Amino acid sequence: MIETIENTLQLVVSGFCMIYSYWHASVSQHRLWLLIGSFFLLYFLGELYWVLYLALYTEVDALTFIPDLSWANSYFFLLLTLLSIRKETPKVRPSPFLWLIPVFTGGMCVFYLQWGAVVSNLVTFLLMTLIFWYAFDGLHAVHKLKDAARQTKKWLYIVIIGFCGLEYALWTASCFTSRNDLLSPYIWIDILMSVLFVFFLPATRKAVGP
């Protein structure tokens, strides 16, 4: 029951963020809003498929990979968002600490292979490595350049890093607990994720500018 409530909350929030982003994309014609809107569209559709599947059918079939496909492609649009912002930022020398990212994501990929399929884990590893890399690199560039115009992009980098961090927390929590009540950390992390979605909107607004 609590999982259904929490999934529905996330559905409503991601749906609202999707409509808001696409609305701004149609008015401002700015690509960043379109990319963020597409991220929310894919996340929302994956969530809707999952919620409806759980509501209509009792058993989870191995063939229900359609929501996973949707969520993986939502990460892809976050990556395109970072590439889009990166185009507007002059290159600075990357920090050597960035190499810790593939160490982390690779290690987590190996850990998750105990539970999940090889292909999906490798795709997630690749996407998350690239997202974390470009997001941290972007933050590093903003910090180095100290340019007021580029400081506006900082919040979007932070929100994207927060989202990816919460995704890893969610996946890790699901490996150790199958509880479906308020004591489950999975439920609370997912609620936090729903709250984080809302912060994408002001962060994107700042990044797009007036």
Next chain:
Amino acid sequence: MNYIENIYICLTAPVIIAAICVPYRPRRMMLFLLAGMTACLLSSYISTFLASVAGKDLFTAAFAIAPIVEEVMKLLPILFVLLVFEPKREDLPGYVIMIAVGFATLENTCYLIQNGAAEIFHLLIRGFGTGALHVVCGFFISIGLLFLWDKLWLQLAGAFGLLSAAITFHGIYNMLVSKGGTAASIGYMIPIVTTVFCASMRVIGRSRKKS
């Protein structure tokens, strides 16, 4: 048996003859209509084959396999045209929608022959629902092809990204419709409501932009 090949021949024959006779621009649209019907025919073969390979019944295949197969098959003609002929960008949505219309037409005709044409209210909803579904899915792909990037490889990357949106949307529709009853009614209405909503947003956004 629904004799889909026979239905395909009957529907495509007048379109082929018309395509030979009309000028260049309408002919292109008819060819995309034919491509949509062909994609529907091939999708039915591939979905049935994959369902038997995976050991799943057609009910499960309807919302787990068919959406992926159908959306990929609808995308292939557009990819071919994009890579080989490099058409004008503003023509792409029209091509995508003609493929969607062709696909929906053959699908609805096969449904009529299998299930009869007596219940007009149900068929009204089903006809518009299926048509709107394929148009909305085509619209998702158009966003990826037209607006996401300037370079071809990124356009294609964006199109594949939004292809999964079309697959999931299609999967949701098939899942609800397969269940029957109230769920099916909601399923049929989702694409219609989505189409009306997207069209309204577009009109309001444009009028706000003009003002």
